Amino acid sequence: MQGNRSKGDATTALFFVMPTMILVCVLVFFPIVKAFIDSLYKSSLILPQPVFMGLGNYGKVLKSEIFWQVLWHSFVWTLVVIFFQFLLGLGSAFLLNRDFPGRNIIRGLIILPWIIPGVIAGMLWNLLYDPQLGMLNRFLYDLNIIQRYVTWLADEKLALFAVIFVAIWKGFPFSALMYMAALQGVNQELLDAATIDGAGRWGQFYYVIVPQISPVIRITLLLTAIWTFNYFEIIYIMTNGGPGNATHIFPTYIYNVSFRQFRFGLASTYAIITFVILLVFSLMYMRELDKRELLD
Amino acid sequence: MRLHRWRSNDYIRFFLILLLLFFVLFPFFYMVSTALKTEPDQFRSPPVLFPQTPTAANFRQALEPKFIRYCINSFIVTISTTLIVISVSIFSSYAFSRLRFRGRKFLLKIIILTQLFPLIIIIIPIYMIFTKVGLVNTYLSLIIAYLAFTVPVGVWILRGFFKGIPYNLEESAMVDGATPLQAFLLIVLPLARQGISATAVYIFIFTWQEFMFALTFLSGEKMRTLHVGILDFIRQYGVNWGGLMAASTLITIPVFVLFLILQRQFISGLTQGSIKG
Numbered sequence: 001m002q003g004n005r006s007k008g009d010a011t012t013a014l015f016f017v018m019p020t021m022i023l024v025c026v027l028v029f030f031p032i033v034k035a036f037i038d039s040l041y042k043s044s045l046i047l048p049q050p051v052f053m054g055l056g057n058y059g060k061v062l063k064s065e066i067f068w069q070v071l072w073h074s075f076v077w078t079l080v081v082i083f084f085q086f087l088l089g090l091g092s093a094f095l096l097n098r099d100f101p102g103r104n105i106i107r108g109l110i111i112l113p114w115i116i117p118g119v120i121a122g123m124l125w126n127l128l129y130d131p132q133l134g135m136l137n138r139f140l141y142d143l144n145i146i147q148r149y150v151t152w153l154a155d156e157k158l159a160l161f162a163v164i165f166v167a168i169w170k171g172f173p174f175s176a177l178m179y180m181a182a183l184q185g186v187n188q189e190l191l192d193a194a195t196i197d198g199a200g201r202w203g204q205f206y207y208v209i210v211p212q213i214s215p216v217i218r219i220t221l222l223l224t225a226i227w228t229f230n231y232f233e234i235i236y237i238m239t240n241g242g243p244g245n246a247t248h249i250f251p252t253y254i255y256n257v258s259f260r261q262f263r264f265g266l267a268s269t270y271a272i273i274t275f276v277i278l279l280v281f282s283l284m285y286m287r288e289l290d291k292r293e294l295l296d
Numbered sequence: 297m298r299l300h301r302w303r304s305n306d307y308i309r310f311f312l313i314l315l316l317l318f319f320v321l322f323p324f325f326y327m328v329s330t331a332l333k334t335e336p337d338q339f340r341s342p343p344v345l346f347p348q349t350p351t352a353a354n355f356r357q358a359l360e361p362k363f364i365r366y367c368i369n370s371f372i373v374t375i376s377t378t379l380i381v382i383s384v385s386i387f388s389s390y391a392f393s394r395l396r397f398r399g400r401k402f403l404l405k406i407i408i409l410t411q412l413f414p415l416i417i418i419i420i421p422i423y424m425i426f427t428k429v430g431l432v433n434t435y436l437s438l439i440i441a442y443l444a445f446t447v448p449v450g451v452w453i454l455r456g457f458f459k460g461i462p463y464n465l466e467e468s469a470m471v472d473g474a475t476p477l478q479a480f481l482l483i484v485l486p487l488a489r490q491g492i493s494a495t496a497v498y499i500f501i502f503t504w505q506e507f508m509f510a511l512t513f514l515s516g517e518k519m520r521t522l523h524v525g526i527l528d529f530i531r532q533y534g535v536n537w538g539g540l541m542a543a544s545t546l547i548t549i550p551v552f553v554l555f556l557i558l559q560r561q562f563i564s565g566l567t568q569g570s571i572k573g
Contacts, residue, residue: 009396250414
Protein backbone atom coordinates (compact mmCIF):
# COMPACT_ATOMS: atom_id res chain seq x y z
CA MET A 1 0.00 0.00 0.00
CA GLN A 2 2.72 2.40 1.04
CA GLY A 3 4.87 1.54 -1.97
CA ASN A 4 1.89 1.92 -4.22
CA ARG A 5 1.15 5.33 -2.81
CA SER A 6 4.63 6.77 -3.29
CA LYS A 7 4.74 5.35 -6.81
CA GLY A 8 1.51 7.16 -7.58
CA ASP A 9 2.97 10.24 -5.92
CA ALA A 10 6.02 10.16 -8.13
CA THR A 11 3.99 9.99 -11.34
CA THR A 12 1.66 12.80 -10.29
CA ALA A 13 4.63 14.85 -9.08
CA LEU A 14 6.36 14.39 -12.41
CA PHE A 15 3.42 15.90 -14.27
CA PHE A 16 2.84 18.65 -11.72
CA VAL A 17 6.44 19.76 -11.39
CA MET A 18 7.41 19.42 -15.04
CA PRO A 19 6.04 22.76 -16.38
CA THR A 20 7.88 24.74 -13.74
CA MET A 21 11.11 22.86 -14.22
CA ILE A 22 10.96 23.23 -18.01
CA LEU A 23 10.43 26.98 -17.62
CA VAL A 24 13.31 27.26 -15.19
CA CYS A 25 15.61 25.28 -17.48
CA VAL A 26 14.74 27.21 -20.62
CA LEU A 27 14.55 30.69 -19.12
CA VAL A 28 17.15 30.52 -16.36
CA PHE A 29 19.70 27.74 -16.73
CA PHE A 30 20.05 27.91 -20.46
CA PRO A 31 20.63 31.71 -20.38
CA ILE A 32 23.22 31.34 -17.63
CA VAL A 33 25.09 28.71 -19.63
CA LYS A 34 24.81 30.92 -22.71
CA ALA A 35 26.10 33.90 -20.75
CA PHE A 36 29.08 31.81 -19.70
CA ILE A 37 29.78 30.80 -23.29
CA ASP A 38 29.41 34.43 -24.44
CA SER A 39 31.85 35.47 -21.74
CA LEU A 40 34.52 33.46 -23.56
CA TYR A 41 34.18 35.59 -26.70
CA LYS A 42 35.13 39.09 -27.62
CA SER A 43 32.23 40.84 -29.32
CA SER A 44 31.30 44.39 -30.23
CA LEU A 45 29.43 46.33 -32.88
CA ILE A 46 32.43 46.53 -35.18
CA LEU A 47 33.24 42.84 -34.82
CA PRO A 48 30.76 40.95 -37.00
CA GLN A 49 32.12 37.59 -35.88
CA PRO A 50 32.83 37.16 -32.14
CA VAL A 51 36.42 36.10 -31.45
CA PHE A 52 37.12 33.25 -29.05
CA MET A 53 39.17 34.45 -26.08
CA GLY A 54 39.08 31.52 -23.65
CA LEU A 55 39.24 33.00 -20.18
CA GLY A 56 40.91 36.11 -21.63
CA ASN A 57 37.95 38.35 -20.79
CA TYR A 58 38.21 37.35 -17.14
CA GLY A 59 41.90 38.24 -16.99
CA LYS A 60 41.19 41.55 -18.68
CA VAL A 61 38.36 42.35 -16.26
CA LEU A 62 40.34 41.49 -13.13
CA LYS A 63 43.23 43.66 -14.30
CA SER A 64 41.03 46.66 -15.14
CA GLU A 65 40.65 49.49 -12.68
CA ILE A 66 36.94 49.90 -13.32
CA PHE A 67 36.16 46.38 -12.11
CA TRP A 68 37.61 47.09 -8.67
CA GLN A 69 35.80 50.42 -8.55
CA VAL A 70 32.47 48.80 -9.36
CA LEU A 71 33.14 46.02 -6.85
CA TRP A 72 33.93 48.58 -4.13
CA HIS A 73 30.82 50.64 -4.92
CA SER A 74 28.64 47.52 -4.89
CA PHE A 75 30.13 46.55 -1.54
CA VAL A 76 29.65 49.98 0.09
CA TRP A 77 26.20 50.40 -1.46
CA THR A 78 24.97 47.00 -0.22
CA LEU A 79 26.44 47.17 3.29
CA VAL A 80 25.45 50.75 4.12
CA VAL A 81 21.96 50.31 2.70
CA ILE A 82 21.15 47.08 4.54
CA PHE A 83 22.66 48.37 7.80
CA PHE A 84 20.47 51.46 7.89
CA GLN A 85 17.44 49.58 6.62
CA PHE A 86 17.94 47.23 9.55
CA LEU A 87 18.25 50.06 12.10
CA LEU A 88 15.32 52.05 10.75
CA GLY A 89 13.23 48.93 10.20
CA LEU A 90 13.75 47.58 13.69
CA GLY A 91 13.32 51.06 15.19
CA SER A 92 10.00 51.69 13.48
CA ALA A 93 8.81 48.17 14.29
CA PHE A 94 9.38 48.93 18.00
CA LEU A 95 7.74 52.34 17.73
CA LEU A 96 4.66 50.87 16.11
CA ASN A 97 4.48 47.61 18.03
CA ARG A 98 2.30 48.84 20.88
CA ASP A 99 -1.26 49.80 20.07
CA PHE A 100 -2.28 53.45 19.99
CA PRO A 101 -4.97 55.39 18.15
CA GLY A 102 -4.12 55.77 14.46
CA ARG A 103 -1.46 53.08 14.48
CA ASN A 104 -2.84 51.20 11.49
CA ILE A 105 -2.98 54.33 9.35
CA ILE A 106 0.59 55.25 10.26
CA ARG A 107 1.72 51.72 9.51
CA GLY A 108 0.08 51.92 6.09
CA LEU A 109 1.70 55.29 5.36
CA ILE A 110 5.15 54.09 6.30
CA ILE A 111 4.97 51.36 3.65
CA LEU A 112 4.49 53.97 0.91
CA PRO A 113 8.11 54.32 -0.27
CA TRP A 114 8.37 50.58 -0.66
CA ILE A 115 5.28 50.13 -2.83
CA ILE A 116 5.96 52.94 -5.30
CA PRO A 117 7.93 52.06 -8.42
CA GLY A 118 11.68 52.69 -8.24
CA VAL A 119 11.46 54.99 -11.27
CA ILE A 120 9.15 57.35 -9.42
CA ALA A 121 11.25 57.23 -6.26
CA GLY A 122 14.37 58.02 -8.30
CA MET A 123 12.82 60.94 -10.17
CA LEU A 124 11.24 62.32 -7.02
CA TRP A 125 14.60 62.41 -5.29
CA ASN A 126 16.24 63.86 -8.37
CA LEU A 127 13.90 66.79 -7.90
CA LEU A 128 14.62 67.06 -4.17
CA TYR A 129 18.38 66.87 -4.80
CA ASP A 130 18.29 69.38 -7.66
CA PRO A 131 20.81 72.12 -6.84
CA GLN A 132 18.53 75.01 -7.83
CA LEU A 133 14.97 73.63 -7.66
CA GLY A 134 15.45 71.08 -4.88
CA MET A 135 14.09 71.37 -1.37
CA LEU A 136 17.10 69.72 0.26
CA ASN A 137 19.48 72.59 -0.47
CA ARG A 138 16.91 75.13 0.64
CA PHE A 139 16.34 73.37 3.98
CA LEU A 140 20.02 72.92 4.73
CA TYR A 141 20.81 76.47 3.66
CA ASP A 142 18.03 77.94 5.78
CA LEU A 143 19.26 75.91 8.75
CA ASN A 144 22.77 77.23 8.13
CA ILE A 145 24.16 73.71 7.68
CA ILE A 146 25.53 74.48 4.21
CA GLN A 147 26.90 77.83 3.05
CA ARG A 148 26.22 77.39 -0.66
CA TYR A 149 23.96 75.13 -2.72
CA VAL A 150 25.44 71.66 -3.16
CA THR A 151 25.31 69.64 -6.40
CA TRP A 152 24.54 66.35 -4.66
CA LEU A 153 24.45 64.08 -7.67
CA ALA A 154 27.20 65.71 -9.70
CA ASP A 155 29.84 65.50 -6.97
CA GLU A 156 32.01 62.38 -7.19
CA LYS A 157 32.38 62.15 -3.43
CA LEU A 158 28.73 62.75 -2.54
CA ALA A 159 26.83 61.01 -5.33
CA LEU A 160 27.18 57.46 -4.01
CA PHE A 161 25.90 58.46 -0.58
CA ALA A 162 23.09 60.47 -2.13
CA VAL A 163 21.78 57.40 -3.99
CA ILE A 164 22.39 55.21 -0.93
CA PHE A 165 20.16 57.52 1.09
CA VAL A 166 17.36 57.08 -1.43
CA ALA A 167 17.74 53.30 -1.42
CA ILE A 168 17.44 53.30 2.38
CA TRP A 169 14.35 55.48 2.23
CA LYS A 170 12.81 53.29 -0.47
CA GLY A 171 13.56 49.90 1.09
CA PHE A 172 13.42 50.16 4.88
CA PRO A 173 9.63 49.60 5.06
CA PHE A 174 10.18 46.00 3.99
CA SER A 175 12.48 45.41 6.97
CA ALA A 176 9.97 47.19 9.20
CA LEU A 177 7.21 44.86 7.97
CA MET A 178 9.31 41.79 8.67
CA TYR A 179 10.31 42.93 12.15
CA MET A 180 6.75 43.95 13.02
CA ALA A 181 5.61 40.45 12.11
CA ALA A 182 8.44 39.01 14.22
CA LEU A 183 7.66 41.19 17.24
CA GLN A 184 4.03 40.08 17.13
CA GLY A 185 5.31 36.58 17.69
CA VAL A 186 7.46 37.38 20.73
CA ASN A 187 6.33 35.37 23.74
CA GLN A 188 4.61 37.75 26.18
CA GLU A 189 4.97 35.34 29.11
CA LEU A 190 8.74 35.34 28.75
CA LEU A 191 8.73 39.15 28.74
CA ASP A 192 6.65 39.22 31.92
CA ALA A 193 8.89 36.64 33.55
CA ALA A 194 11.94 38.74 32.70
CA THR A 195 10.30 41.81 34.24
CA ILE A 196 9.55 39.88 37.44
CA ASP A 197 13.20 38.81 37.52
CA GLY A 198 14.14 42.46 37.48
CA ALA A 199 15.10 42.99 33.86
CA GLY A 200 14.90 46.60 32.67
CA ARG A 201 13.87 47.59 29.19
CA TRP A 202 17.32 46.93 27.74
CA GLY A 203 17.51 43.64 29.60
CA GLN A 204 14.18 42.62 28.10
CA PHE A 205 15.35 43.70 24.69
CA TYR A 206 18.69 41.95 24.86
CA TYR A 207 17.84 38.71 26.66
CA VAL A 208 14.26 38.05 25.59
CA ILE A 209 13.41 39.84 22.36
CA VAL A 210 16.65 39.59 20.39
CA PRO A 211 17.07 35.81 20.72
CA GLN A 212 13.48 35.30 19.61
CA ILE A 213 13.61 37.50 16.53
CA SER A 214 17.19 36.83 15.48
CA PRO A 215 16.24 34.19 12.86
CA VAL A 216 13.98 36.76 11.19
CA ILE A 217 16.76 39.35 11.42
CA ARG A 218 19.22 37.00 9.72
CA ILE A 219 16.79 36.11 6.95
CA THR A 220 15.80 39.73 6.39
CA LEU A 221 19.42 40.90 6.29
CA LEU A 222 20.35 38.26 3.73
CA LEU A 223 17.30 38.92 1.61
CA THR A 224 17.78 42.69 1.60
CA ALA A 225 21.49 42.25 0.89
CA ILE A 226 20.70 40.16 -2.19
CA TRP A 227 18.01 42.55 -3.41
CA THR A 228 20.15 45.62 -2.82
CA PHE A 229 23.14 44.10 -4.57
CA ASN A 230 20.90 43.43 -7.60
CA TYR A 231 19.01 46.74 -7.42
CA PHE A 232 19.10 48.54 -10.73
CA GLU A 233 16.45 51.23 -11.01
CA ILE A 234 17.45 53.87 -8.47
CA ILE A 235 20.99 54.33 -9.75
CA TYR A 236 20.02 53.93 -13.40
CA ILE A 237 17.42 56.69 -13.06
CA MET A 238 19.30 59.04 -10.76
CA THR A 239 22.90 59.05 -11.98
CA ASN A 240 23.25 56.21 -14.48
CA GLY A 241 26.54 55.41 -12.80
CA GLY A 242 27.92 58.94 -12.99
CA PRO A 243 29.52 61.35 -12.48
CA GLY A 244 32.35 59.53 -14.20
CA ASN A 245 31.84 56.03 -12.85
CA ALA A 246 31.37 57.20 -9.27
CA THR A 247 28.06 55.42 -8.65
CA HIS A 248 28.26 52.38 -10.92
CA ILE A 249 27.39 49.11 -9.21
CA PHE A 250 27.37 45.77 -11.03
CA PRO A 251 23.83 45.79 -12.47
CA THR A 252 24.06 49.35 -13.82
CA TYR A 253 27.58 48.89 -15.18
CA ILE A 254 26.72 45.62 -16.87
CA TYR A 255 23.59 47.15 -18.37
CA ASN A 256 25.64 49.99 -19.82
CA VAL A 257 28.34 47.73 -21.20
CA SER A 258 25.75 45.56 -22.92
CA PHE A 259 22.90 47.84 -24.00
CA ARG A 260 24.81 51.10 -24.53
CA GLN A 261 28.20 49.85 -25.71
CA PHE A 262 26.97 46.52 -27.12
CA ARG A 263 30.01 44.65 -25.80
CA PHE A 264 28.00 41.58 -24.91
CA GLY A 265 31.03 39.36 -24.33
CA LEU A 266 32.54 41.66 -21.73
CA ALA A 267 29.13 42.26 -20.15
CA SER A 268 28.60 38.50 -19.84
CA THR A 269 31.97 38.18 -18.11
CA TYR A 270 30.90 40.73 -15.52
CA ALA A 271 27.52 39.03 -15.18
CA ILE A 272 29.11 35.64 -14.49
CA ILE A 273 31.39 37.19 -11.84
CA THR A 274 28.34 38.83 -10.21
CA PHE A 275 26.58 35.49 -10.29
CA VAL A 276 29.41 33.80 -8.41
CA ILE A 277 29.50 36.55 -5.75
CA LEU A 278 25.76 36.30 -5.24
CA LEU A 279 25.83 32.53 -5.10
CA VAL A 280 27.67 32.85 -1.77
CA PHE A 281 24.88 35.00 -0.28
CA SER A 282 22.23 32.75 -1.79
CA LEU A 283 23.72 29.59 -0.31
CA MET A 284 23.83 31.30 3.11
CA TYR A 285 20.17 32.22 2.75
CA MET A 286 19.31 28.68 1.77
CA ARG A 287 21.16 27.27 4.78
CA GLU A 288 19.16 29.63 6.98
CA LEU A 289 15.88 28.33 5.50
CA ASP A 290 17.07 24.76 5.83
CA LYS A 291 17.95 25.26 9.51
CA ARG A 292 14.44 26.48 10.17
CA GLU A 293 13.10 23.42 8.35
CA LEU A 294 11.35 25.57 5.80
CA LEU A 295 12.40 23.24 3.02
CA ASP A 296 10.80 20.08 4.39
CA MET B 297 5.98 57.61 39.90
CA ARG B 298 5.55 54.85 37.38
CA LEU B 299 2.81 56.76 35.62
CA HIS B 300 5.08 59.74 35.23
CA ARG B 301 7.88 57.72 33.69
CA TRP B 302 5.57 56.24 31.10
CA ARG B 303 4.36 59.67 30.14
CA SER B 304 7.79 61.03 29.36
CA ASN B 305 8.45 57.87 27.38
CA ASP B 306 5.29 58.52 25.45
CA TYR B 307 6.48 61.99 24.52
CA ILE B 308 9.69 60.57 23.12
CA ARG B 309 7.77 57.92 21.23
CA PHE B 310 5.38 60.52 19.84
CA PHE B 311 8.26 62.72 18.76
CA LEU B 312 10.09 59.84 17.09
CA ILE B 313 6.96 58.76 15.21
CA LEU B 314 6.52 62.32 13.93
CA LEU B 315 10.14 62.37 12.80
CA LEU B 316 9.70 59.04 11.03
CA LEU B 317 6.54 60.25 9.31
CA PHE B 318 8.26 63.41 8.15
CA PHE B 319 11.18 61.42 6.73
CA VAL B 320 8.84 59.06 4.89
CA LEU B 321 6.15 61.45 3.75
CA PHE B 322 7.87 64.73 2.92
CA PRO B 323 8.93 63.59 -0.57
CA PHE B 324 5.32 62.61 -1.29
CA PHE B 325 4.07 65.97 -0.12
CA TYR B 326 6.53 67.66 -2.43
CA MET B 327 5.49 65.38 -5.29
CA VAL B 328 1.84 66.44 -5.00
CA SER B 329 2.79 70.07 -4.42
CA THR B 330 4.96 70.16 -7.55
CA ALA B 331 2.20 68.46 -9.53
CA LEU B 332 -0.07 71.39 -8.67
CA LYS B 333 2.44 74.13 -9.47
CA THR B 334 2.29 76.43 -12.47
CA GLU B 335 5.37 76.55 -14.64
CA PRO B 336 6.84 79.74 -13.08
CA ASP B 337 6.34 78.23 -9.62
CA GLN B 338 8.12 75.03 -10.66
CA PHE B 339 11.24 76.90 -11.68
CA ARG B 340 11.45 79.27 -8.75
CA SER B 341 14.79 79.24 -6.96
CA PRO B 342 14.89 78.95 -4.02
CA PRO B 343 11.92 76.57 -4.40
CA VAL B 344 8.61 77.18 -2.67
CA LEU B 345 6.84 74.58 -0.53
CA PHE B 346 3.31 75.26 -1.74
CA PRO B 347 1.95 76.08 -5.20
CA GLN B 348 1.12 79.81 -5.25
CA THR B 349 -1.79 79.37 -7.66
CA PRO B 350 -2.68 75.67 -7.89
CA THR B 351 -3.29 74.39 -11.41
CA ALA B 352 -4.61 71.19 -12.95
CA ALA B 353 -2.65 71.69 -16.17
CA ASN B 354 0.00 69.14 -15.22
CA PHE B 355 -2.60 66.48 -14.63
CA ARG B 356 -4.07 67.09 -18.06
CA GLN B 357 -0.63 66.45 -19.54
CA ALA B 358 -0.33 63.25 -17.53
CA LEU B 359 -3.66 62.01 -18.90
CA GLU B 360 -2.72 62.41 -22.57
CA PRO B 361 -3.75 59.46 -24.77
CA LYS B 362 -0.20 58.09 -25.00
CA PHE B 363 -0.04 57.63 -21.23
CA ILE B 364 -3.38 55.87 -21.24
CA ARG B 365 -1.86 53.61 -23.88
CA TYR B 366 1.18 52.92 -21.65
CA CYS B 367 -1.16 52.09 -18.81
CA ILE B 368 -3.07 49.60 -20.97
CA ASN B 369 0.24 48.02 -22.03
CA SER B 370 1.18 47.57 -18.39
CA PHE B 371 -2.16 45.93 -17.65
CA ILE B 372 -1.91 43.54 -20.60
CA VAL B 373 1.53 42.33 -19.57
CA THR B 374 0.86 42.19 -15.84
CA ILE B 375 -2.47 40.38 -16.03
CA SER B 376 -1.25 37.81 -18.56
CA THR B 377 1.84 37.12 -16.49
CA THR B 378 -0.13 36.72 -13.28
CA LEU B 379 -2.62 34.32 -14.86
CA ILE B 380 0.08 32.14 -16.38
CA VAL B 381 2.14 32.11 -13.18
CA ILE B 382 -0.81 31.08 -11.04
CA SER B 383 -1.95 28.30 -13.35
CA VAL B 384 1.53 26.83 -13.68
CA SER B 385 2.56 27.18 -10.06
CA ILE B 386 -0.64 25.83 -8.50
CA PHE B 387 0.24 22.31 -9.64
CA SER B 388 3.95 22.48 -8.91
CA SER B 389 3.54 23.98 -5.47
CA TYR B 390 0.99 21.32 -4.61
CA ALA B 391 3.48 18.63 -5.57
CA PHE B 392 6.18 20.29 -3.48
CA SER B 393 3.96 20.63 -0.44
CA ARG B 394 2.28 17.22 -0.50
CA LEU B 395 3.83 14.56 -2.65
CA ARG B 396 6.89 12.55 -1.78
CA PHE B 397 9.26 12.07 -4.66
CA ARG B 398 12.96 11.75 -5.18
CA GLY B 399 14.87 15.01 -5.64
CA ARG B 400 12.10 17.11 -4.07
CA LYS B 401 14.36 19.07 -1.77
CA PHE B 402 16.96 19.56 -4.48
CA LEU B 403 14.40 20.96 -6.92
CA LEU B 404 13.01 23.18 -4.18
CA LYS B 405 16.47 24.61 -3.60
CA ILE B 406 16.75 25.36 -7.30
CA ILE B 407 13.40 27.15 -7.15
CA ILE B 408 14.72 29.38 -4.36
CA LEU B 409 18.04 29.95 -6.09
CA THR B 410 16.30 31.26 -9.21
CA GLN B 411 14.65 33.95 -7.10
CA LEU B 412 17.95 35.24 -5.83
CA PHE B 413 20.42 35.33 -8.69
CA PRO B 414 21.09 38.59 -10.57
CA LEU B 415 18.53 39.20 -13.31
CA ILE B 416 21.15 41.13 -15.23
CA ILE B 417 22.75 37.80 -16.09
CA ILE B 418 19.74 36.44 -18.00
CA ILE B 419 18.63 39.67 -19.62
CA ILE B 420 21.56 39.69 -22.07
CA PRO B 421 21.19 36.17 -23.52
CA ILE B 422 17.39 36.37 -23.57
CA TYR B 423 17.58 39.69 -25.37
CA MET B 424 19.96 38.29 -27.98
CA ILE B 425 17.73 35.28 -28.58
CA PHE B 426 14.57 37.40 -28.80
CA THR B 427 16.25 39.73 -31.27
CA LYS B 428 17.16 36.77 -33.48
CA VAL B 429 13.63 35.35 -33.54
CA GLY B 430 12.06 38.80 -33.85
CA LEU B 431 10.22 38.77 -30.54
CA VAL B 432 11.58 42.07 -29.24
CA ASN B 433 8.90 44.75 -28.93
CA THR B 434 6.05 42.29 -28.51
CA TYR B 435 4.06 41.81 -25.32
CA LEU B 436 4.96 38.14 -25.51
CA SER B 437 8.69 38.84 -25.12
CA LEU B 438 8.18 40.62 -21.82
CA ILE B 439 5.67 38.07 -20.53
CA ILE B 440 8.03 35.19 -21.29
CA ALA B 441 10.95 36.99 -19.66
CA TYR B 442 8.85 37.68 -16.55
CA LEU B 443 7.93 34.01 -16.20
CA ALA B 444 11.60 33.28 -15.57
CA PHE B 445 11.50 34.80 -12.13
CA THR B 446 7.82 34.99 -11.22
CA VAL B 447 6.99 31.30 -11.58
CA PRO B 448 9.58 30.25 -8.95
CA VAL B 449 8.30 32.99 -6.61
CA GLY B 450 4.73 31.82 -7.15
CA VAL B 451 5.60 28.17 -6.49
CA TRP B 452 7.45 29.04 -3.32
CA ILE B 453 4.73 31.24 -1.81
CA LEU B 454 1.85 28.95 -2.80
CA ARG B 455 3.64 25.95 -1.34
CA GLY B 456 3.52 27.65 2.06
CA PHE B 457 -0.24 28.09 1.80
CA PHE B 458 -0.82 24.49 0.73
CA LYS B 459 1.21 23.29 3.67
CA GLY B 460 -1.21 25.10 5.97
CA ILE B 461 -4.12 22.93 4.82
CA PRO B 462 -4.52 19.78 6.92
CA TYR B 463 -3.54 16.65 5.04
CA ASN B 464 -6.14 14.33 6.53
CA LEU B 465 -8.89 15.97 4.46
CA GLU B 466 -7.40 14.67 1.23
CA GLU B 467 -6.42 11.43 2.87
CA SER B 468 -9.98 10.61 3.79
CA ALA B 469 -11.09 11.55 0.28
CA MET B 470 -8.52 9.17 -1.14
CA VAL B 471 -9.58 6.42 1.27
CA ASP B 472 -13.04 6.93 -0.20
CA GLY B 473 -11.52 6.21 -3.61
CA ALA B 474 -10.52 9.61 -5.00
CA THR B 475 -7.34 9.84 -7.07
CA PRO B 476 -4.69 12.34 -5.90
CA LEU B 477 -5.71 14.62 -8.76
CA GLN B 478 -9.36 14.52 -7.73
CA ALA B 479 -8.47 15.11 -4.09
CA PHE B 480 -6.43 18.10 -5.16
CA LEU B 481 -9.03 19.64 -7.46
CA LEU B 482 -12.08 19.00 -5.28
CA ILE B 483 -10.75 19.31 -1.73
CA VAL B 484 -7.55 21.32 -1.58
CA LEU B 485 -8.06 23.91 -4.29
CA PRO B 486 -11.28 25.38 -2.84
CA LEU B 487 -9.64 25.59 0.58
CA ALA B 488 -6.59 27.35 -0.83
CA ARG B 489 -8.59 30.17 -2.43
CA GLN B 490 -7.25 32.82 -0.06
CA GLY B 491 -3.68 31.73 -0.46
CA ILE B 492 -4.04 31.74 -4.23
CA SER B 493 -5.40 35.28 -4.24
CA ALA B 494 -2.62 36.41 -1.90
CA THR B 495 -0.05 34.94 -4.28
CA ALA B 496 -1.77 36.55 -7.27
CA VAL B 497 -1.68 39.97 -5.57
CA TYR B 498 1.99 39.55 -4.82
CA ILE B 499 2.88 38.48 -8.36
CA PHE B 500 0.76 41.29 -9.81
CA ILE B 501 2.54 44.00 -7.83
CA PHE B 502 5.93 42.41 -8.48
CA THR B 503 5.34 42.42 -12.25
CA TRP B 504 3.66 45.82 -12.34
CA GLN B 505 6.73 47.35 -10.69
CA GLU B 506 9.35 45.79 -12.92
CA PHE B 507 11.50 48.22 -14.85
CA MET B 508 14.70 46.81 -16.32
CA PHE B 509 13.12 44.15 -18.55
CA ALA B 510 10.32 46.48 -19.59
CA LEU B 511 12.87 49.14 -20.54
CA THR B 512 14.83 46.67 -22.64
CA PHE B 513 12.17 44.53 -24.31
CA LEU B 514 9.40 47.04 -25.02
CA SER B 515 11.20 50.14 -26.25
CA GLY B 516 8.90 50.96 -29.16
CA GLU B 517 6.88 54.19 -28.81
CA LYS B 518 3.53 52.40 -28.69
CA MET B 519 4.61 49.40 -26.63
CA ARG B 520 6.12 51.04 -23.54
CA THR B 521 4.79 50.14 -20.13
CA LEU B 522 3.70 52.87 -17.75
CA HIS B 523 6.86 53.12 -15.68
CA VAL B 524 9.10 53.31 -18.72
CA GLY B 525 6.68 55.65 -20.48
CA ILE B 526 6.73 58.33 -17.80
CA LEU B 527 10.37 58.91 -18.67
CA ASP B 528 8.91 60.78 -21.68
CA PHE B 529 8.71 63.75 -19.33
CA ILE B 530 12.49 63.91 -19.40
CA ARG B 531 13.09 66.00 -22.48
CA GLN B 532 16.17 67.16 -24.25
CA TYR B 533 16.03 70.67 -22.77
CA GLY B 534 15.23 69.49 -19.24
CA VAL B 535 12.69 67.68 -17.16
CA ASN B 536 9.02 68.62 -17.21
CA TRP B 537 8.74 68.32 -13.43
CA GLY B 538 5.10 69.33 -13.19
CA GLY B 539 3.94 66.70 -15.68
CA LEU B 540 6.21 64.02 -14.25
CA MET B 541 5.07 64.61 -10.69
CA ALA B 542 1.42 64.71 -11.77
CA ALA B 543 1.88 61.34 -13.49
CA SER B 544 3.70 60.00 -10.42
CA THR B 545 0.85 61.14 -8.19
CA LEU B 546 -1.71 59.45 -10.45
CA ILE B 547 0.31 56.23 -10.36
CA THR B 548 0.92 56.28 -6.62
CA ILE B 549 -2.66 56.87 -5.44
CA PRO B 550 -4.26 53.69 -6.87
CA VAL B 551 -1.25 51.60 -5.84
CA PHE B 552 -1.57 52.91 -2.31
CA VAL B 553 -5.33 52.43 -2.10
CA LEU B 554 -4.99 48.93 -3.52
CA PHE B 555 -2.32 48.21 -0.98
CA LEU B 556 -4.49 49.40 1.91
CA ILE B 557 -7.34 47.18 0.74
CA LEU B 558 -5.20 44.12 0.03
CA GLN B 559 -2.67 44.73 2.82
CA ARG B 560 -3.44 41.48 4.62
CA GLN B 561 -3.14 39.31 1.49
CA PHE B 562 -0.01 41.05 0.36
CA ILE B 563 1.80 40.80 3.67
CA SER B 564 0.80 37.18 4.11
CA GLY B 565 2.14 36.47 0.63
CA LEU B 566 5.35 38.20 1.53
CA THR B 567 5.98 36.64 4.92
CA GLN B 568 4.80 33.25 3.71
CA GLY B 569 7.87 32.95 1.54
CA SER B 570 10.45 34.03 4.03
CA ILE B 571 9.39 33.62 7.66
CA LYS B 572 6.75 30.95 7.82
CA GLY B 573 7.01 27.43 6.45
